[in-house]
Amino acid sequence: MKSRFSLFQSHLDLAHSYWARLLQPGDYAMDATCGNGHDTLKLAQLLNGTGRVWGIDLQKEAIDNTRALLKAQLTDAALNSVSLFEQSHATFPESVSRYPLRLVIYNLGYLPKGDKTVTTMTAITLQSVRLAMDLLLPGGAVSITCYPGHPEGACEDLALQELCRSLSPALWSVCMHTFTNRVASPRLLLIQKADPAPQM
Numbered sequence: 001m002k003s004r005f006s007l008f009q010s011h012l013d014l015a016h017s018y019w020a021r022l023l024q025p026g027d028y029a030m031d032a033t034c035g036n037g038h039d040t041l042k043l044a045q046l047l048n049g050t051g052r053v054w055g056i057d058l059q060k061e062a063i064d065n066t067r068a069l070l071k072a073q074l075t076d077a078a079l080n081s082v083s084l085f086e087q088s089h090a091t092f093p094e095s096v097s098r099y100p101l102r103l104v105i106y107n108l109g110y111l112p113k114g115d116k117t118v119t120t121m122t123a124i125t126l127q128s129v130r131l132a133m134d135l136l137l138p139g140g141a142v143s144i145t146c147y148p149g150h151p152e153g154a155c156e157d158l159a160l161q162e163l164c165r166s167l168s169p170a171l172w173s174v175c176m177h178t179f180t181n182r183v184a185s186p187r188l189l190l191i192q193k194a195d196p197a198p199q200m
């Protein structure tokens with residue numbers, strides 16, 4: 001169906017367009033909240049079998065859904081470049097920590113059509129985002145979509161904004177997108193690490 005608003009349909013469309021601008025062939029990227037796999041799929045499609053994509057989710061159901069979606073949509077090369085982990089993003093798999101990441105993404109909240117009581121939690125989200133920021137390449141970014149329309153999401157939103165405000169503008173560029181004319185609009189937060197030697 002044709003949208004009434006042609007620039008982008010949602011904060012996720014907007015996020016995807018930033019990921020496409022940032023990622024380069026051979027990059028390393030991580031989806032820290034796989035859910036039903038749509039964002040992991042997008043990362044794998046953008047890298048198209050080059051580099052590596054890691055996907056993490058706390059729930060087996062989410063990892064199973066992600067695996068099924070990737071199998072249905074990706075070429076063998078792209079599929080083989082993705083590794084999935086059923087675990088909390090409070091820490092990252094050891095193999096991930098050895099690679100400089102261009103992009104780490106979070107789509108916070110609960111599994112759509114799943115158990116709404118299993119949701120990302122503010123303290124763990126903050127811990128994980130800080131960890132991800134440490135693992136970024138210069139010029140790399142953390143992309144976070146956040147949903148203040150449910151109670152834990154509202155806490156995450158405030159805590160993440162506080163974290164972002166505390167970051168030195170010499171070292172980090174932070175941008176928040178929100179639909180100003182919508183109540184409890186989802187947010188897109190982009191946190192980019194400075195690149196001291198940008199390519200011309």
Ligand SMILES: C[S@@+](CC[C@H](N)C(=O)[O-])C[C@H]1O[C@@H](n2cnc3c(N)ncnc32)[C@H](O)[C@@H]1O
Nearest residue numbers: 033034035036037038039058088089107111120
């Ligand atoms: C909104 S969904 C993600 C949607 C997904 N990106 C997609 O494209 O379908 C949020 C996911 O975060 C997961 N989650 C919650 N707490 C987590 C944690 N501590 N570590 C990893 N995943 C977590 C949930 O299980 C849920 O699947």
